[in-house]
Amino acid sequence: MDMQTALEWLQALPRLAGEPGLDRMRALLAALGEPQKNCRYVQIAGTNGKGTVAALTANILWRAGYKTGLTVSPYVLEFRERFQIDGEMIPQETLEQLAGEVRAAAARCPEPPVQFEAVTAVALLWFSREQCELAVLETGLGGRFDATNAVENTLVAAITRIDLDHTELLGDTVARIAAEKAGIIKPRCTVVTYPVQEKEALQVIAAECIKKKADLIAPAPEDFTFLKSGSFENRFDYGGYQVSLPFPGAHQACNAAMAVEIALALWRQGYAISDEAILAGLESAKFPARIEVLRRAPLVVLDGCHNPSGAAVLAATLKAHHPEKPAAVLGVMADKAVDRLLAALAPAFSAVYTVTPATPRAMQAQELARRAEPLLPPGKVRACADLSQALDLALMQPQGAVICGSLYLAAEARPLLLARLEKTADGLP
Structure with missing residues (x-):
């Protein structure tokens, strides 16, 4: 299976199908020989900040000397971003081979997988093969x-900030959504x-921890x-760790504190993770489209905020800086x-140029x-024919430009922005 065929098969799978459950995913993993049993995991759920916490944590573990897999969703620039080991994306030929194996295994299952199940199976198979x-x-x-919850060897379960999102699937209150997110908590994990x-949300998480006899760690705001x-720039001290984080915003400091606590939890479980590895992992991490200053x-x-909570964070960061x-x-x-x-978002901007991202789910400009x-104000909103026109108009504004509203838009806009900025005299920061 070549790359194009692999992507076409994965992307042709439905996003959702039937009643929620893990039976399909468990059947697929069984058909693949249970690859998920050959590794130990940090699972991360939540509404906002999951990708940042995941990237920071994986970078710390890699800096500590552990061969570390990372799977994130969605990708920003390239599909292969969803599968990483020690900061490197999966090689194209490996993705082609593993997608073919997953496809063959899926054909032996009672039900075909949905897209995220197949993608997760590819990741778990690769992590197992690469030991x-x-x-x-x-x-x-x-x-x-969630498909990732078919794993059992979870050492740490992390739950980022919870807000109302995907309410049609997860529930229409913070407490109900928290209950779904807390489903990743395994017995006696941290x-x-x-x-x-x-x-x-915290009450629901704490109750699930009591039920599963899991230790709960909540970084204290007074420790910042x-x-x-x-x-x-984002310089802060958290519990003695003086960090210069490459991601601006107080919320990113909170996400970094979670990564610190995840690393310390693993250290308490016997993993050799030094303070130097923690600091190096935080300060060298890269994650595009998270209030990324180009x-x-x-x-x-460039920012991928796609719900009200993320939008509020972006607006607050712009106001502060x-x-x-x-x-x-x-x-x-x-949706x-x-x-x-x-x-x-609106109070943070002088003008808005709307676009239609290149996906069927997009709202029309x-x-x-x-x-x-x-x-x-009147005359300060304009629907643009395409993204290129919108970027041209926004980049002309002397007070600057922010591209936001969706990770799909961020993925589409980033290469166009970089190409435009490389032509300018001042270049990139």
């Missing part, structure tokens, strides 16, 4: 019935949660000291809480503009 000592798994949706978790730093003057920021309101290139998915997302117009 990874540890693997960091980012859940795709929820937790309890659980690390977000420092400022919603009270009702934010240090003097420049624009879009240029400082004029400002160009950039006195002028930039222009926005905005594209969203139609998101678009009006709440707009309410959080004209509809997005119609919803955004009441939130900005």
